[in-house]
Amino acid sequence: MRKGKISPAVIRRLPRYYRHLDGLFSAGVVRISSSALAGNMGLTASQIRQDLSCFGEFGQQGYGYNVERLRGEIADILGMNRHHTVVILGAGNLGKALLENFPFQQYGFRLEAAFDIDPALVGTKLGGVRIYHPDDMAEFLRGHPADLGALTVPGRIAVPTAKRLAAFGVKGIWNFTNVELPEAELAGVRVENIHFADSLLTLNYFISEDQS
Amino acid sequence: MRKGKISPAVIRRLPRYYRHLDGLFSAGVVRISSSALAGNMGLTASQIRQDLSCFGEFGQQGYGYNVERLRGEIADILGMNRHHTVVILGAGNLGKALLENFPFQQYGFRLEAAFDIDPALVGTKLGGVRIYHPDDMAEFLRGHPADLGALTVPGRIAVPTAKRLAAFGVKGIWNFTNVELPEAELAGVRVENIHFADSLLTLNYFISEDQS
Structure with a gap:
C-alpha cells in the first residue's frame, strides 16, 4: 500500500496519528472523516489528507478512514510488527x-x-x-x-x-x-x-x- | 539586540546552540567562525548565519562569533535569566x-x-x-x-x-x-x-x- 519515500516531517507525525487512531479503535470507532480526525488532533483536514496520502487509498470520498486498517498500516510503517x-x-x-x-x-x-x-x-x-x-x-x-x-x-x-x-x-x-x-x-x-x-x-x- | 519575531523552527534550534556555545565557553574558546560552529553541530555555515542573524550583529566578517556574548544573548532569548x-x-x-x-x-x-x-x-x-x-x-x-x-x-x-x-x-x-x-x-x-x-x-x- 506504500507509495515511495515518506518525508521525515510526516514520519515524525506518524506516531501521533498512531496514538490517536489507537485511542479511537479502543473506543470502538470504525471509521472517521478526515475533518473529525483533524479536529481531534488540532490539525486541518487537508494536512491530514496530504500526510496520509502516502499510504494509499485509505481515505475515501464520503467515507473517511477505516480506523483499524489505517492504524494497522501506520503500525506497519513504523516497524511495530518487527x-x-x-x-x-x-x-x-x-x-x-x-x-x-x-x-x-x-x-x-x-x-x-x-x-x-x-x-x-x-x-x-x-x-x-x-x-x-x-x-x-x-x-x-x-x-x-x-x-x-x-x-x-x-x-x-x-x-x-x-x-x-x-x-x-x-x-x-x-x-x-x-x-x-x-x-x-x-x-x-x-x-x-x-x-x-x-x-x-x-x-x-x-x-x-x-x-x- | 533582538530583531523582530523569531520563527518557531529557529527557537527549537536555540537550546542546541546554547549547549554547544556553553561547551565552547567552558573550554575557554573566545570566538568561533560560523563554519567551525557549523562543523561542530553538523549544520552548514549559511544555516547558522541565517539562524543567528535574528540576534543582531554578533557575527562579523573575518571574526566570527564572540562565544560568551552569543551564549549570553541566546540565554536571554530563552528566558534563562528570568x-x-x-x-x-x-x-x-x-x-x-x-x-x-x-x-x-x-x-x-x-x-x-x-x-x-x-x-x-x-x-x-x-x-x-x-x-x-x-x-x-x-x-x-x-x-x-x-x-x-x-x-x-x-x-x-x-x-x-x-x-x-x-x-x-x-x-x-x-x-x-x-x-x-x-x-x-x-x-x-x-x-x-x-x-x-x-x-x-x-x-x-x-x-x-x-x-x-
Whole structure:
C-alpha cells in the first residue's frame, strides 16, 4: 500500500496519528472523516489528507478512514510488527522509569535486559526484566542480539557506551543523555535524542515571550 | 539586540546552540567562525548565519562569533535569566529522575517543590527538594507561585492535574505523560510535550527502513 519515500516531517507525525487512531479503535470507532480526525488532533483536514496520502487509498470520498486498517498500516510503517529487541543501558532513576513504566510491548518491542554497574541492582529484576553488569554485555548480546539500545547512563560515559553498543551491532540508539553522540563514529547506527533541557528551554522561551 | 519575531523552527534550534556555545565557553574558546560552529553541530555555515542573524550583529566578517556574548544573548532569548520557578507533579521514577538528576539551576530555573500522594514520600526531600501532598498544593502555590509545572503523574490523572496547575496560574506545563492535554481548556497555558513513545517509534521507523 506504500507509495515511495515518506518525508521525515510526516514520519515524525506518524506516531501521533498512531496514538490517536489507537485511542479511537479502543473506543470502538470504525471509521472517521478526515475533518473529525483533524479536529481531534488540532490539525486541518487537508494536512491530514496530504500526510496520509502516502499510504494509499485509505481515505475515501464520503467515507473517511477505516480506523483499524489505517492504524494497522501506520503500525506497519513504523516497524511495530518487527518486534525489535531493546536493551537499556543504565538502571538509575530514568532507566527504572523505562523498565517499570514504559509499555515497550504495547508498541511492538521486546525488552530483553538492562545493564548497570550498581552491585545492588545486578542480578535483580525491575519491571520483570533482569539487570546485568556491563561486563556481561558482550556475552549477553551474543546470545540475544539487540536491535535498539536505550541510553540512560551518566553523560560522562555516554559516548563510550554508545560506541560499545554500535560495536555490538545495535541498529539504533535512543539517547536520553544530554550528550550529542558522534554519529559519524557509530557505524551507521541511527540515533534519536530526547533532550530534556532543549524541551524545557523551548517552553521557557514561549512563556517568557508571553510575559514580555 | 533582538530583531523582530523569531520563527518557531529557529527557537527549537536555540537550546542546541546554547549547549554547544556553553561547551565552547567552558573550554575557554573566545570566538568561533560560523563554519567551525557549523562543523561542530553538523549544520552548514549559511544555516547558522541565517539562524543567528535574528540576534543582531554578533557575527562579523573575518571574526566570527564572540562565544560568551552569543551564549549570553541566546540565554536571554530563552528566558534563562528570568529564574522561573518550577514544581514537579509526581515523584515516581521519572519525577525522581528530574529531582535528582536534572540540572534546573544550571539552566536558570528554581525548583521549588514536588507533589506526590505516596505517604512514604510526603515530607521527605529528593535532590534537596521537599515533597508535599497534592492536597497542600493550593496553599503552597499561594505562598510560592510557580511559573512552570512538570507533569510526571500517571496518564489517567494527567488532564485533571494539568487543569489544577492552570487554575493555580502556572504559565507552562512540561508534559511527560503519554496524554495529549486539551490546550483549549488550559486558559492560555503553554504546553511542551516529551512523548517517549513518539520518539522511540520514529527511531524504529528509521531502523526498519534501513533493514528493508
